Amino acid sequence: MKHVLLFCDGACSGNPGPGGWGTILRCGGREKELSGGAAETTNNRMELTGLIEGLRALNQPCRVDAYTDSSYVADGINKGWAAGWKRNNWRKSDKKPALNPELWDALLTELAKHEVTIHWLRGHSGHPENERCDKLATARARAFGQPPGPASSS
Numbered sequence: 001m002k003h004v005l006l007f008c009d010g011a012c013s014g015n016p017g018p019g020g021w022g023t024i025l026r027c028g029g030r031e032k033e034l035s036g037g038a039a040e041t042t043n044n045r046m047e048l049t050g051l052i053e054g055l056r057a058l059n060q061p062c063r064v065d066a067y068t069d070s071s072y073v074a075d076g077i078n079k080g081w082a083a084g085w086k087r088n089n090w091r092k093s094d095k096k097p098a099l100n101p102e103l104w105d106a107l108l109t110e111l112a113k114h115e116v117t118i119h120w121l122r123g124h125s126g127h128p129e130n131e132r133c134d135k136l137a138t139a140r141a142r143a144f145g146q147p148p149g150p151a152s153s154s
Contacts, residue, residue: 001115002027006054006066009123009133010046011141018144019043021050022136024129025057032057033132037140046137047073048103055110064116069123069130073107077118082108 005026012019020037034053037046047070055064068074076082082104085092090101098104121127124134 002060002062004058004062004064005129006051006064007129007133008047008050008054008066008068009130009137010043010048010050010070011134011137012041012043012046013141016040016042018141019046020137020140020143021046021053022133022140023050023054023057024133024136025054027062033136035136035140037137037144039144044070044072045100045103046141048100048107050133050137052103052106052110055107055114055116058114062114064114065119066116067119067121067127067129069121069127071120074118074120076104077107077111077116078120 007024008021010019010021018037018039019041020035023034025032025034034057036049036053047068051066051068051073054066085098085101086105086108090098092098121130123130
């Protein structure tokens with residue numbers, strides 16, 4: 001089974017607002033960058049999408065060490081929250097609906113194809129791959145334009 005390093009990040013200008021995600025995949029001395037975005041989204045949706053799209057890019061089952069600066073994503077998987085929400089028809093323990101159920105479901109589907117370990121790292125702390133993913137994500141968010149600001153009077 002191939003060993004893959006996956007680094008991912010999401011960004012959003014406003015929350016909601018234009019957003020982007022960036023992913024770096026590294027395996028066997030090769031590296032691939034992926035990115036995308038949406039015109040109206042949230043930061044958490046972009047964080048989830050970066051990991052999902054990175055896993056979807058793998059064409060065979062792999063052993064993956066995935067690095068994210070999103071505690072939402074890391075805790076959702078590592079603490080079993082997402083699996084529990086799915087078992088409870090996408091309801092949290094307080095009976096309120098879980099947010100982003102379609103993305104969590106897609107992530108759980110992708111995780112089942114691979115042996116994945118999710119690692120949380122502190123964002124904007126100088127981690128080279130996290131910084132590169134942030135640049136990819138923010139560039140994609142900017143490509144969708146800045147949200148309109150307040151009207152100015154002259």
